[in-house]
């Protein structure tokens with residue numbers, strides 16, 4: 001393991017607590033650790049509203065643009081829900097528009113609202129380190145987007161109507177990117193894309209499907225910052241994702 005890898009694992013709180021278990025993943029990715037026995041913390045505690053969307057909610061939207069420039073413009077101009085009035089700018093998404101990997105968060109926070117790019121604050125730094133831990137990099141075969149494109153006030157969770165209004169934009173982004181794998185970061189992303197409510201814990205460790213695209217669920221980086229002991233489980237999820245993507 002080189003110094004950079006060591007730093008990444010240190011940042012993820014996984015070093016030197018872990019020992020490797022799965023040789024195949026370990027060989028390729030330098031670590032497939034056994035999670036050190038810890039007391040199981042409560043499930044992800046973001047106060048997430050149930051966001052199961054009625055099928056009708058998905059079809060009430062105005063037609064969504066079908067190419068990147070028009071879609072970006074449409075999102076920039078969007079005032080379809082109450083979030084736009086309270087945010088500085090829309091945050092469309094960032095990265096490789098032909099990426100194999102799509103990471104989906106919940107919605108912009110203060111830093112993202114100011115900079116117009118997803119995951120650029122503290123949670124974003126952790127996400128970048130999570131990417132680095134599996135040899136990925138923002139923008140290189142990776143696209144990062146959110147369920148809602150406008151910052152919810154006071155960092156509250158997006159409400160079901162806001163999610164329903166904004167989701168078609170993400171759905172179109174996914175249709176254009178055609179990723180090989182979607183990683184849903186946190187419960188809001190997972191339940192919004194899967195269209196059903198469930199605990200994050202119950203969704204982890206399984207390959208779900210979104211429109212025929214494999215989807216894996218892990219913790220939201222902001223939650224991991226508040227609950228660092230859970231980083232070990234997030235690392236398990238990332239290793240699971242790497243395995244899923246390995247030929």
Ligand code: URA
Pocket residue numbers: 105106107108109112117118119120123124146222
């Ligand atoms: N949290 C999110 O869900 N998305 C961001 O872009 C930043 C923080």
